[in-house]
Amino acid sequence: MMTGCRTSTEAAAAASLLRIDLDAVAANYQLLSRRLATAACGAAVKADAYGIGACRVARRLARAGCRVFFVATLDEAVALRAEVADTGVDIAVLCGALPGTESVLAEHRLIPVINDPGQIARWRRAGERAGVPLDAMLHVDTGMNRLGLSPRETNRLAEDPELLGGVNWRCLVSHLACADDPDDPENTVQLDRVRAVRARLPAMPVSLANSAGILLGPDWHFDLARPGIALYGGGPQSGRKNPMHRVVTLLGRILQVRDIEPGMRVGYGGDYQACSPGRVATVAAGYADGYLRSSAGCARVHLGRIALPVVGRVSMDLITVDVTEAPEAAVFPGALVELLGGRNTIDDAAAAAGTISYEILTSLGRRYHREYLEDAAAG
Numbered sequence: 386m387m388t389g390c391r392t393s394t395e396a397a398a399a400a401s402l403l404r405i406d407l408d409a410v411a412a413n414y415q416l417l418s419r420r421l422a423t424a425a426c427g428a429a430v431k432a433d434a435y436g437i438g439a440c441r442v443a444r445r446l447a448r449a450g451c452r453v454f455f456v457a458t459l460d461e462a463v464a465l466r467a468e469v470a471d472t473g474v475d476i477a478v479l480c481g482a483l484p485g486t487e488s489v490l491a492e493h494r495l496i497p498v499i500n501d502p503g504q505i506a507r508w509r510r511a512g513e514r515a516g517v518p519l520d521a522m523l524h525v526d527t528g529m530n531r532l533g534l535s536p537r538e539t540n541r542l543a544e545d546p547e548l549l550g551g552v553n554w555r556c557l558v559s560h561l562a563c564a565d566d567p568d569d570p571e572n573t574v575q576l577d578r579v580r581a582v583r584a585r586l587p588a589m590p591v592s593l594a595n596s597a598g599i600l601l602g603p604d605w606h607f608d609l610a611r612p613g614i615a616l617y618g619g620g621p622q623s624g625r626k627n628p629m630h631r632v633v634t635l636l637g638r639i640l641q642v643r644d645i646e647p648g649m650r651v652g653y654g655g656d657y658q659a660c661s662p663g664r665v666a667t668v669a670a671g672y673a674d675g676y677l678r679s680s681a682g683c684a685r686v687h688l689g690r691i692a693l694p695v696v697g698r699v700s701m702d703l704i705t706v707d708v709t710e711a712p713e714a715a716v717f718p719g720a721l722v723e724l725l726g727g728r729n730t731i732d733d734a735a736a737a738a739g740t741i742s743y744e745i746l747t748s749l750g751r752r753y754h755r756e757y758l759e760d761a762a763a764g
């Protein structure tokens with residue numbers, strides 16, 4: 386067990402199991418790094434590494450060579466710094482430096498991704514107080530209109546670069562809005578804007594690509610990439626083959642199996658009504674575990690190769706599965722069915738629930754017994 390990372394210690398007999406393959410995360414990191422050639426590969430570990438476990442992921446990726454981790458909030462950054470203090474990695478805070486947080490950021494050696502001119506001025510003053518210019522990244526908006534300096538503000542900096550003085554600029558950051566669709570013309574529009582901004586500001590490395598941006602090709606790579614979903618096994622580009630290794634396997638525990646006669650209804654509201662004799666298994670996972678209610682009627686679970694439909698509504702703690710097609714001997718209280726895995730990927734589950742793999746992962750509940758797979762010797 387890795388020191389410093391919180392883990393669940395005992396497999397509660399009735400709980401479902403969430404297996405997280407940290408070596409697969411590292412393999413995905415290597416795969417992306419090879420695509421990047423000369424650009425460095427960072428990692429987005431915000432939202433507890435998309436629900437996978439930021440501490441475990443960051444430590445594994447640090448061993449694989451990752452030097453820059455991106456989180457969303459200051460709290461996430463402070464927590465991660467405590468876990469990886471010994472590894473000397475950089476932690477960048479995508480939400481920026483809110484007024485009043487400068488001393489906490491500096492104390493924990495965090496790198497704010499600065500998104501407005503007021504933050505630049507305050508971060509310079511924080512550096513003056515510290516006696517040394519502090520590290521920061523400069524977030525410029527190139528079309529997403531979410532975070533980052535507006536074109537007008539960026540223009541102002543280009544006209545008066547002194548405004549950038551007194552801060553140690555590590556990187557120019559921008560974020561792609563449409564990279565999951567390689568054919569979207571917005572990808573080139575944003576690329577051109579990034580190039581134009583880079584040409585007008587003092588020289589600093591550039592970071593543009595998220596997971597999907599890496600797959601767009603070398604023009605989008607610049608100096609540092611910030612993949613998230615691809616590290617965790619999600620297909621970065623919608624409608625294209627997913628080249629990433631699977632990270633997450635979710636095994637649901639069967640609690641009870643019952644025979645169902647034609648006309649019998651299952652679950653809240655009786656939404657499902659059997660039209661022939663069969664069997665239904667009740668499995669220990671529900672919407673409180675992130676098994677999304679919206680997947681009712683579309684989701685499948687697997688027993689070996691056999692796909693079994695989830696029937697009726699998703700409850701808080703339970704789903705009900707039509708196991709009529711499964712071998713009787715394989716379906717009993719205590720047996721496990723695959724809720725997420727090779728045959729039912731996070732992308733499949735997302736499609737069934739009408740969402741994206743990001744939401745499937747970040748919803749993964751805290752009640753699952755978590756098992757982290759990791760070869761201690763692997764680099």
Ligand SMILES: *Cc1c(COP(=O)(O)O)cnc(C)c1O
Nearest residue numbers: 429560595596597611612613614
């Ligand atoms: C979340 C995030 C990323 C990672 O995006 P993925 O699509 O998961 O690769 C990169 N950059 C920023 C600014 C983000 O908010």
